[in-house]
Amino acid sequence: MDGYRALAVAIIREVxxxxxxxxxxxxxxxxxxxxxxxxxPLFNSICDNLGMDSTVVKRKILQLSASKPGKAVKVKTKKPAWLAGNLRFWLDASPQNQKRKSG
Structure with a gap:
């Protein structure tokens, strides 16, 4: 993974x-x-460069929100399952990676 992609993934993980x-x-x-x-627009650009649909990523991230009233905050130390598996899939399935694999 090149430096830009690593930075982009780190930004998404922090969000x-x-x-x-x-x-x-x-x-x-x-x-x-x-x-x-x-x-x-930067979020959309990062998702585009990672080959991910920013609307889908945004929806999934917002589903993680722990802001429901009356609920205790539970901090997860591991990546969410959808990110752990699907981010790798999205990175592998991105148009840039498909070109590299076929070319």
Missing amino acids: VRDISVGPRGDNRSAYLSALAFLRT
Whole structure:
């Protein structure tokens, strides 16, 4: 994985972490920043460059939100299952990788 792709994946992982922890306590600022980032052209560009549909990725990330009232925040230390398996699939299935494999 080249440097740009590694950085792009790290950014997406950080957004996933910040949103999955939720807006409580010390994470409130990071949570709000991550939500705002999902609305930027940069997020769409990162997803496009990784060969992922930004709308689908955004929907899945938002499903991780721990901001439901009355629920305790549960911090996961592992990547969400959909990201662990599907991100690898998306990276392998991206048009850029398909060209490399066939060429």
